[in-house]
Amino acid sequence: MEQTAGLPFNKGALFNAGYLFTAAEYTWMALHDVDQLPETTANSYAKPARPMHMIARTTQFGNRAVFEDIAGGATLMTHEMYNRTGGFSNCFWGWGAEDINMAERVARVYGKFPRVDPAVGRYRALEHKHLKRLDKTKQYRANEQQTLDAARDGLGTLAFSVVSKRK
Numbered sequence: 001m002e003q004t005a006g007l008p009f010n011k012g013a014l015f016n017a018g019y020l021f022t023a024a025e026y027t028w029m030a031l032h033d034v035d036q037l038p039e040t041t042a043n044s045y046a047k048p049a050r051p052m053h054m055i056a057r058t059t060q061f062g063n064r065a066v067f068e069d070i071a072g073g074a075t076l077m078t079h080e081m082y083n084r085t086g087g088f089s090n091c092f093w094g095w096g097a098e099d100i101n102m103a104e105r106v107a108r109v110y111g112k113f114p115r116v117d118p119a120v121g122r123y124r125a126l127e128h129k130h131l132k133r134l135d136k137t138k139q140y141r142a143n144e145q146q147t148l149d150a151a152r153d154g155l156g157t158l159a160f161s162v163v164s165k166r167k
Contacts, residue, residue, distance in 0.1 A: 004163060012088030012098050016158045019082050028078040036060075036073045039122040048076040051085075051106045053113055056121030063122070071106060071113065072099030073123065084109050086154035105154075 003014055015031050022029060028047045036058060043054060054074035057063045066073065077085075085105040092098035106113045115121060 008093040009095065010090065010093055012092055012102070012154075013090045013158060013160065016087045016090065016155055017160050019079065019087060019155065020158070023079045023083075026079065028076065029082070030054075031071070031075045031077065033073050035126040036123045037126065038074075039124050040120060042120045043116060043122075045076060047078065048081075051081050051110055051113060052076045053103075053115035054121055055123050056115050056118040058123040058125050060123075060125035065118065066115075068113075068115070069103050070099040071102040075102075077106075081110070083155065086156070087158070089153045090158055091153055 003010065019029065030045055036055060038054070045054075051071075052075065053071060054076060055066050055072075058066060058073065085102070085108075088098060088105075089101050092101065103113050
């Protein structure tokens, strides 16, 4: 799944489109950032019994515990679970706050958003250029103001078109 060039990145819309393309063929999915790699094979990507945040620690944050209120990096869900949460919001452009919004959606439906044990949920972040002081950008501040819930935004409001298909 790839977004057409020239627009700000929209992770939620891409994950929602991925869900729609895979729901008929698969029963669960890993919503995964491309820059996070699991460090242990004990971290299972098997079908989850409930939504599961896979990253407990990452080198991106010096192997400290990752924020508990996000659904970012790597999350496992069945398609049924994803549908019940309403999917990601389509209103977060650029980087920031979309993972917090998704964690809130999961918590509303399933209660506390669990994560794997820190001994198992260790990830290595691939090196790439990060936007310094991301949380100080105008776009991030605008994203933080988004409080849209699944009833008003998400899978039901996704609009996209397929430009091309490659195997």
